[in-house]
Amino acid sequence: MTDFPGAPTTPSTGRLRVLAAMSGGVDSAVAAARAVEAGHEVTGVHLALASNPQSFRTGARGCCTLEDSRDARRAADVIGIPFYVWDLAERFREDVIDDFVAEYAAGRTPNPCLRCNEKIKFAALLDKAVALGFDAVCTGHYARIVDHPDGTRELHRAADAAKDQSYVLGVLDADQLAHSLFPLGDTTKDVIRAEAERRGLAVAKKPDSHDICFIADGDTQGFLAERLGTAPGDILDADGTKLGEHDGAYGFTIGQRKGLRLGRPAADGKPRYVLDISPVDNTVTVGPVEGLDVHALTAIRPRWCGTPAAGEGRYTAQLRAHGEEVPVTAVLGEDELHVRLDTPARGIAPGQAVVLYDGTRVVGSATIASTERAVGV
Template sequence: MTDFPGAPSGPSTSPRLRVLAAMSGGVDSAVAAARAVEAGHEVTGVHLALAANPQSFRTGARGCCTLEDSRDARRAADVIGIPFYVWDLAERFREDVIDDFVAEYAAGRTPNPCLRCNEKIKFAALLDRALALGFDAVCTGHYARIVELPGGGRELHRAVDAAKDQSYVLGVLDAQQLAHSLFPLGDTTKEQIRAEAERRDLAVAKKPDSHDICFIADGDTQGFLAERLGRAPGDILDADGTKLGEHDGAYGFTIGQRKGLRIGHPAPDGKPRYVLDISPVDNTVTVGPAAGLDVLGLTAIRPRWCGPAPVGAGRYTAQLRAHGEEVPVTAELAGGQLRVALDTPARGIAPGQAVVLYDGTRVVGSATIAETERRAVAEI
């Protein structure tokens, strides 16, 4: 049997697996399922119904989990020739992803719901159920690679297509979860995937990708939060505590935000101001110059390792945002917390986001940013 592109680089005699393919209704997961079948595995497709009241159709290219997506996934499964089911995980998704998202913003943090969904839904709730039903692995359309080690064990690596690489949001997976995961697309570019989908007569070949936050179909995050948290007026301050304006809810701001501050007069130096701090305790938003965003170091909590936890201080690169660039760092696990010192300052880093450590293309692990160390505005 020939391994499919992106599969663990094991011997050609690798066993036939019972594989549960998570099919979102998009082109990536459809091709991933097809490749798993082509590799000789016994594949069953499943679509996760994550919305309690799904709308019939997508709004442009935003969102997922609509009835349209479910039907697209079923049609793809029919073309591939595999059994297909819909599993209702809407309640679990609401508790673990949506409620967590709202609570994090209410606490002045900036969460990553895609990362949380991978941790709590696709590779916890879904994988746990799959293993209980006798499946050997879960297959998804994520762009990442799993490399099998000669002596056993697996490593998670970046995808070949850097523009589509999704290893950042998979950095929450531990060794046990990686042992039961397949990412067939890791060695392929997006253009190749779409071309392959056409050759396979999959109707989703040209379907637009979903983007932004899947459960906020219209892209209005502030409106979504306001509906759930209500209006909470507070002050917008500069670094010395001078009131510059008012807001309707501190949850509507993120660290590094420049637009929509509603400050009536310019800064004394005429330069733009950015959100530097969000305080849920006194419901204030502090703004200041761009240089005030420079993060020199950070402390992160709830570390999760894709293999053995590192020992002592080490040199890595770190990705600090879903679409951010890697930066060289020194990181050390101490007292259950990850302490990271950046070689050069990075901007737009907020508590609640994830820091993912890399050793070359290998994903070492991730943790949730709790605190950042920045220059005091008075020093700028």
């Protein structure tokens, strides 16, 4: 069978040594099976990322349980490939969980999935894979890789827009992209489940995991409170009037409406939203929804999917994992980006990622450091 789209440049034999990251879900299992069917020498690996993993998942919440590890092993057995479990729990704690907590403590809103791709799956895992002689790491992400005759590669959106995961892969640099395989990028989720069933994979109907994998119960505020403790402060309106109190500014996110526990309603009777979180004086500022309108932003630590971009240009930008693209003008520098949106977007917070696209091609990603709003806070 011919190779699937997006395989790295192959040696003369056309056969690659591929390390397939197997989470225990249907996507990574089918991705591994497709890599085998494409003629590659595939080894499956499950990443043990939890120091004290639970035995079972609760529905679709969380991942990295012992059940997930066993599901991955059974899938590897059906596919007919060697299988190992690699313990990366300490690295995951340092690079993802500790970073997550520190970002919230600093009043920012991080994306742990993006950080995991950057630091774990395509750094720690890929580095180890290359050191052991593997040519590529294969995952079940929904994204496409386009190869050019000169050997360069581009990351593009998946064919299935509803499942596209290029946003959380925007942190990959050219070298990481050169060693990546995404066999599912041209396929829809329904087709993947049907294929898994035909292949006899027991995970064919297993629910997708969602939310934050290391907060299995979905209680992010409780998770942060356990690690950061109680830190009472004031909830203010835009003119500085005290409206209520909170137990920790880390428990709020920009754009939040529910759970504000305000002492009195707004004079106009309209809902109020979190507009600003200040760790310096431990205050949370709320106001009308119009105060969320962001028309420009500055982002730092850019990472380019291929040749580094520079100068001013027109792009589209995705500002949240499941957000829509918006047209922007961006000035790209070595250390930061300045992005101006054609139309304002709401709920954009420091700590989130802005990912730039040229058509379906991912140009790069950067971390939002500050925003400019039409209505001052």
